[in-house]
Amino acid sequence: MLQSKTFKPNSNTYSFLFKLIDLMIILAALPLAAEFYGIWLTSEYVIAGLTVAVAFLYFAETLSFYRSWRHGSFSEMMLIGLASLVLSFFFLTAVAFVLKQSADLSRMTIGLWFAIASLGFLLWRRFALSIQRKLRKSGYNVKKSAIIGATESGERLFREIQANDELGYQFVGFYEDRDSSRVSEQLVPHIKGGFEQALSLVREGEIDTLFIALPLKADQQITDILVKIGDTTVDIHFIPDFFIVNLMHARIIHVGDIDTLTVFESPYYGAKEWLKRTEDLLLGCLILLLIAVPMLFIALGIKLTSKGPVFFKQRRYGLNGEEIRVWKFRSMVVMENDHKVVQATKNDARVTPFGGFLRRTSLDELPQFFNVLKGDMSIVGPRPHAVAHNEEYRGQVPFYMFRHKVKPGITGWAQINGWRGETDTLDKMKKRVEFDLHYLKDWSIWFDIKIIFLTIVKGFVNKNAF
Structure with missing residues (x-):
């Protein structure tokens, strides 16, 4: 990596020591788990231990876990550390499955290994924080x-x-x-x-x-x-x-x-672009497998309750403002896709009864997982607006087009914070763009996971979706 001649990266002074202790905890937890279940540590377990250790270092570096946390909160640090550990064990599971080695590893042992490593991880970081606080109360390093x-x-x-x-x-x-x-x-x-x-x-x-x-x-x-x-x-x-x-x-x-x-650019540079695409493909395939049957019933419901096609493809702006076709379940009696698009409002006569249910529950968005697999969209990102709305607001909302530095998403930071549905005022659009820019500025895999979780918890049904 080319070293900056002007700027120096801000890193944790004790990052090497922290990495060493973290790896010792992860590797030491494995024989403890094996001893508990009376399992002999074969070469497969040794390879598993090294796999998790290497994967943990990779994910921890990717999520900036070992940066200086003098300028951050302890709870955020611990969440990122545990997220790195979870991803490492997911990676081990995926590798073992692909190489057909999962039968050689005890699931109970792996589960206990993860539990011991997580507990040890939390305890030692809490201990380090308490020592740090005592030293600072004594006037050291304040x-x-x-x-x-x-x-x-x-x-x-x-x-x-x-x-x-x-x-x-x-x-x-x-x-x-x-x-x-x-x-x-x-x-x-x-x-x-x-x-x-x-x-x-x-x-x-x-x-x-x-x-x-x-x-x-x-x-x-x-x-x-x-x-x-x-x-x-x-x-x-x-x-x-x-x-x-x-x-x-x-x-x-x-x-x-x-x-x-850099003042502003796409947050997915270098390996992060690959990580984002991998996230979309893995989660997209998994979710499509889970929703395949519900989608069949939704398609049947549309055909039985109104005339017209099951799907509706609308023109949207995608990455770098290039036009894409976004898939949705048809929820209206009309197929508006012109230069003038009227947003759905409360009690809109164009919305079918079944379509109203789909829109309120966001089920009309499910076909967009096909856009994700195709590469036009991401699971998480700024929601795509109709081309007509983009042209209307790009000159009224500052930095509006910055949201197109990334692929549009099925769900996003603005949506789970209540800024979805009809944007009948300029202020509403400004708030939506504000949250979209916040997402771009602070993007991380962990942030995506948080948004997906919050979408599952509270993001499907919304009073502003008509």
């Missing part, structure tokens, strides 16, 4: 921090520091040159002075970490601050303003010898 700029981005950082003691920051205060009338009322009590006072504290060694939360347009002020404290040892972090943060999917790319910071 950093006195201040924020220059009482801005929206600065406030978000302040809330994170307040909510997560384990981050190890002792907050000193905000420093702002603007009049208090131009600052959020919630931040005014925390403003301790102006920029110069903050710089004086830095030079006196009273601040260990300085966060600069000024907008990009204040580039001259930022330069002046950096020059004035350039002869100190303070840690300096720049927080992009709220406008850029909303768009940023930060990554370092290299153009010759020049490093550039």
Whole structure:
């Protein structure tokens, strides 16, 4: 991998030690499980242990488990760690099945192995956290921090520091040159002075970490601050303003010898594109096997209750704005697919009685799993809008077309948060796009799994679907 000449990756200082202990727990759990069931560890079990260990390291690195968690929550870290472990055992099961070795491995032993490894994993990470907290309460590795700029981005950082003691920051205060009338009322009590006072504290060694939360347009002020404290040892972090943060999917790319910071691009770069496609194919095939019989009954219900075809293929924008044909069960008496598409509304006369049931329960979307297998769509992603609606809103909603940097999805972050159904106002469309962009910015396999789970729990039936 090409090393950045400008930017350095932020990694956990103790990541090697953490990886070593994690692997020791995983490998040690196997003989414990085998001993419990009185099973001799054959070469098949040794290979299984190594397979899980290697798979765990791969998934953990892919999900950024070993990044610095000084800037993250313990619960999120543990969820990602356990997700990596679950995926590793799923991988072992798949490999054993394909190689026809599953009969050589005791399912009870593998299950107990997973349980012991998970428990050991949780206990040791909890122990590490408790030691870390005790050390920080004693004043070890605690950093006195201040924020220059009482801005929206600065406030978000302040809330994170307040909510997560384990981050190890002792907050000193905000420093702002603007009049208090131009600052959020919630931040005014925390403003301790102006920029110069903050710089004086830095030079006196009273601040260990300085966060600069000024907008990009204040580039001259930022330069002046950096020059004035350039002869100190303070840690300096720049927080992009709220406008850029909303768009940023930060990554370092290299153009010759020049490093550039990505503001926005597809989150599926490199191996992540392969991971996303693998997720779609595996889950898509599994779900289609489960829903095949219900789909047959739905098709029969459509034919018996209204005249017309079972399926309806509508024009949509897909990846990079290219036109695709999305499959749906027909729920209306008409087949609208023109440049002017009228969204379904409450008590819409075009919707058949059976079609209304399908739309309220989202069962009309099931044929889109064929689009997933074809590669036009993903299981999780921004919902595809009719081409007519895209052309209408792309000029009204900022960054609307950014949602087409990925394939459209059957379910998405906006839908499970209630932003589905009719978008009869511009504000509703803006909220939907806001959640879509949040999904793109924070995408991960774990995020997809969370959305699928929430869709199963609460996402099928919605009062806004007509």
